[in-house]
Amino acid sequence: MGKAQKKTGKGRLDKYYKLAKEQGYRARSAFKLIQLNRKYSFLESARCCIDLCAAPGGWLQVASKYMPANSIIVGVDLVPIRPIPRVVTFASDITTTQCRNQLRGELKDWKADVVLHDGAPNVGTAWVQDAYSQSELVLMSLKLAVEFLVKGGTFVTKVFRSADYNNLVWVFGQLFGKVEATKPPSSRNVSAEIFVVCRDFLAPKHVDPKFLDPKHVFKDLSATVVEGAPGVASSHTQANVFMPEKRRRHRDGYDDGDYTLFKKVGAGDFIRSPDPINVLGSVNQIIFGTEEEKGWLTMRVTTPDIKANCDDLKVLGKGDFKALLKWRMSLREELGLDLKTTHAEEFTEHAEVEEEDVDEEVQIQAELERLNQESAARLKRERRRANEIKTKTIQRMQLQMTAPLDIGLEQHDASLGFGQEDVFDLNGAAAAKLRLRDGTADLSDDDMSVGSHRALEDGQDDLGSDEEQERKVSRLESMLDGMYGAYQEKLRERDAKFKVKEGRKKGGLLEEWNGVQDRKDEDGEDSDASGGWDKMQEAKHAGDFSSEDESDEDGDSASDDEPPRKKIKPRQKVEEPNGVSRAAQFWFGQDIFQGMEVPSETEDSEQEGSEDEDIAMGSGEVSDQASSSGSDFETVPQDEEDDGEDWDAEGEDVNEKTRQKIQKRGLITAEAASIAERLVNRQTTKTHLINDGFNRYSLNDKDGLPEWFLDDEAKFYKPNIPISKEAVVALRARQRALDARPIKKIAEAKGRKKFKAAQRLEKAMKKAEGVNATSDLSEREKARQIETLLRKGAAKAKKKEVKVVVAKGAHKGIKGRPKGVKGKYAMVDARMRKEVRAKKRKDAASKKRKRT
Numbered sequence: 001m002g003k004a005q006k007k008t009g010k011g012r013l014d015k016y017y018k019l020a021k022e023q024g025y026r027a028r029s030a031f032k033l034i035q036l037n038r039k040y041s042f043l044e045s046a047r048c049c050i051d052l053c054a055a056p057g058g059w060l061q062v063a064s065k066y067m068p069a070n071s072i073i074v075g076v077d078l079v080p081i082r083p084i085p086r087v088v089t090f091a092s093d094i095t096t097t098q099c100r101n102q103l104r105g106e107l108k109d110w111k112a113d114v115v116l117h118d119g120a121p122n123v124g125t126a127w128v129q130d131a132y133s134q135s136e137l138v139l140m141s142l143k144l145a146v147e148f149l150v151k152g153g154t155f156v157t158k159v160f161r162s163a164d165y166n167n168l169v170w171v172f173g174q175l176f177g178k179v180e181a182t183k184p185p186s187s188r189n190v191s192a193e194i195f196v197v198c199r200d201f202l203a204p205k206h207v208d209p210k211f212l213d214p215k216h217v218f219k220d221l222s223a224t225v226v227e228g229a230p231g232v233a234s235s236h237t238q239a240n241v242f243m244p245e246k247r248r249r250h251r252d253g254y255d256d257g258d259y260t261l262f263k264k265v266g267a268g269d270f271i272r273s274p275d276p277i278n279v280l281g282s283v284n285q286i287i288f289g290t291e292e293e294k295g296w297l298t299m300r301v302t303t304p305d306i307k308a309n310c311d312d313l314k315v316l317g318k319g320d321f322k323a324l325l326k327w328r329m330s331l332r333e334e335l336g337l338d339l340k341t342t343h344a345e346e347f348t349e350h351a352e353v354e355e356e357d358v359d360e361e362v363q364i365q366a367e368l369e370r371l372n373q374e375s376a377a378r379l380k381r382e383r384r385r386a387n388e389i390k391t392k393t394i395q396r397m398q399l400q401m402t403a404p405l406d407i408g409l410e411q412h413d414a415s416l417g418f419g420q421e422d423v424f425d426l427n428g429a430a431a432a433k434l435r436l437r438d439g440t441a442d443l444s445d446d447d448m449s450v451g452s453h454r455a456l457e458d459g460q461d462d463l464g465s466d467e468e469q470e471r472k473v474s475r476l477e478s479m480l481d482g483m484y485g486a487y488q489e490k491l492r493e494r495d496a497k498f499k500v501k502e503g504r505k506k507g508g509l510l511e512e513w514n515g516v517q518d519r520k521d522e523d524g525e526d527s528d529a530s531g532g533w534d535k536m537q538e539a540k541h542a543g544d545f546s547s548e549d550e551s552d553e554d555g556d557s558a559s560d561d562e563p564p565r566k567k568i569k570p571r572q573k574v575e576e577p578n579g580v581s582r583a584a585q586f587w588f589g590q591d592i593f594q595g596m597e598v599p600s601e602t603e604d605s606e607q608e609g610s611e612d613e614d615i616a617m618g619s620g621e622v623s624d625q626a627s628s629s630g631s632d633f634e635t636v637p638q639d640e641e642d643d644g645e646d647w648d649a650e651g652e653d654v655n656e657k658t659r660q661k662i663q664k665r666g667l668i669t670a671e672a673a674s675i676a677e678r679l680v681n682r683q684t685t686k687t688h689l690i691n692d693g694f695n696r697y698s699l700n701d702k703d704g705l706p707e708w709f710l711d712d713e714a715k716f717y718k719p720n721i722p723i724s725k726e727a728v729v730a731l732r733a734r735q736r737a738l739d740a741r742p743i744k745k746i747a748e749a750k751g752r753k754k755f756k757a758a759q760r761l762e763k764a765m766k767k768a769e770g771v772n773a774t775s776d777l778s779e780r781e782k783a784r785q786i787e788t789l790l791r792k793g794a795a796k797a798k799k800k801e802v803k804v805v806v807a808k809g810a811h812k813g814i815k816g817r818p819k820g821v822k823g824k825y826a827m828v829d830a831r832m833r834k835e836v837r838a839k840k841r842k843d844a845a846s847k848k849r850k851r852t
């Protein structure tokens, strides 16, 4: 079996649909006749053709094209057909004598060579029009064919593979010499339709009227109709009300009578029927006709929803059917047809009565059990509450509703538990300790957080000791750091800017002006850690503090002569007068190097002269340059830790990188640009800048402070450097110029657009060639079609908008296109969004759990 095709949506717009559009046919069904004619060639030789059920006129168009000129073509349909050249049409019901008379009027005494019938009952429109089933329609068309066909003529009809099929073919066989059933390629596989081509009409002088009487032809099938009566639906017609979407069309054709009869059932029948599902699946409406049924309408159980559901069962969804069945159950209980459901309370009462009989011991046992259960439930509740609080706290943090600092202050935050008490409520901790010692701790496992557990485990430890306190604090700190990490992670996910900032920080591209900083700042490792104070101290120890003014002078004069950017030089290492850096001195000063000659760094240094200025605008740094002049200061021995800090082998590289970046990109912050401007205009000097570096922000001791606190400080606790209007304007102008430059992506997008346009045009050209090669079209028609194709090819195909329809209210349970919705649509479930979000949340939570 071939792959099932969709009969709705995109499946409908298949190759033949497009071909029909391209070739100007009104319906894709035109290709069915083309293909049938290709196989049996009945049109070319025909002089008169009757098309029964011809609207919108696809078959008529084909007939007019393939039949010789001046032939007679008559089309009939219930609905009017737009005029077609050389074709006579009228609107009529082919099952009526009026139609027969009209045909007679059109043909006069002519006989038709071909009678075509492609009729299908208009399911879902007027019930009257659907009074005949497909098979009956076929028999009616055969009746007309028998009357109007010439001897040897051809009758082509559509038949659905149903139980009637064989009977119909038998009748055809009685009237025609050759009867063949075929399914043209353009007929969809999903459709049960089949075409029967009856050739060589025998034109008997007398046709037994029974051959054309549905009652006789479909006689043995009448039982099915009886089966379809309300309340006793046949298994064939019964719909699976609980899984309507899974219902499949039977391969042997339409369900008989399923679309031709509008069935009603009395509410009484539904309530009393032993098989309510069958009733619901086979009727369209439940009515309240009798007095008894009308009485049910006023009952409380018969809600307005139930009444509305009864009105049209075909539009109901699963929930509505369930409601109807529940309603039926309630009514049956009321009517005494079913026993009332025994309620739980009744059982309880019963149990209580019995309890009086059981002896005291059992009662105590039960009481104990109850208490146990109660306490277990209480514990569970508390645990849940603690979890909720914890989740909320984290959520609030993620939503930036809580500063991380607040978490520590939330004394009742169960998630932080005992450790928190230790830090913020020492009395509480002491009391807990006492309780533990006295053995009066009445805390159950669940009453304690992680912290308290640990406290219990370390029961013997002295909680009041400083070490213990420190341990607790550090535990809390690490917990907070962990939470902060999670919070930052979230921030990073959400905020692209944050990512960029962090990246810059890591890359050592500090953009803000932070005053004079020590060398380590440049590494981006311990930014601000020692501040200007350390720098000053360092300079002092290095013995260059006294020479500052001197170097200032040099610096100033240099800045006077040249623009500041030229003056930017790689950072120099602080050197001792003997040419060895202080760090190297310390290193080689260790015992192990005793007696060895200390190498001179100046030899290897690429730097030229120590008096060079060291102004790094891009990084917002102005660093002092140690003078090489002799020192009047006593060198204070450094402790070992200092050594590590001062050892800055990569410092020069980083500075070089910064310098290169500035050279490449220029000054990128308004602060840096303003300072540069002031330097150029001699409004400030290097000395001033250095002095400005010693401010209240530079002398902060940041050791041991938590990361989140330092992050916050870095954002808000920093000097406010004045920026000039001109600097801002200049930077903006540069940014605008950058923005205006065509970027690679735009160029790529343009290229793609061009490429697609070329592709479209090429496709249109190919189609046009196809049209040109068709022999069926006149030159004029060809020209018109080619023009349309090329026009369409040149235009960009518009993306069709998809309308989203929520499957609730009136749309609930609807299959197929909802009312009033045109074009493409997507049916969505109202719950779906919530469920998808909940699933995402759960997945994320479980992932996180796995990670930790």
Ligand SMILES: C[S@@+](CC[C@H](N)C(=O)[O-])C[C@H]1O[C@@H](n2cnc3c(N)ncnc32)[C@H](O)[C@@H]1O
Pocket: 026, 027, 029, 030, 052, 053, 054, 055, 056, 057, 058, 059, 060, 076, 077, 078, 079, 092, 093, 094, 095, 118, 119, 120, 121, 122, 137
């Ligand atoms: C599939 S369409 C026919 C398409 C047509 N062969 C074409 O190519 O355009 C079926 C047609 O049967 C018509 N029909 C159904 N019952 C009819 C009846 N009793 N009398 C006349 N036409 C009827 C419908 O109005 C509908 O237009």
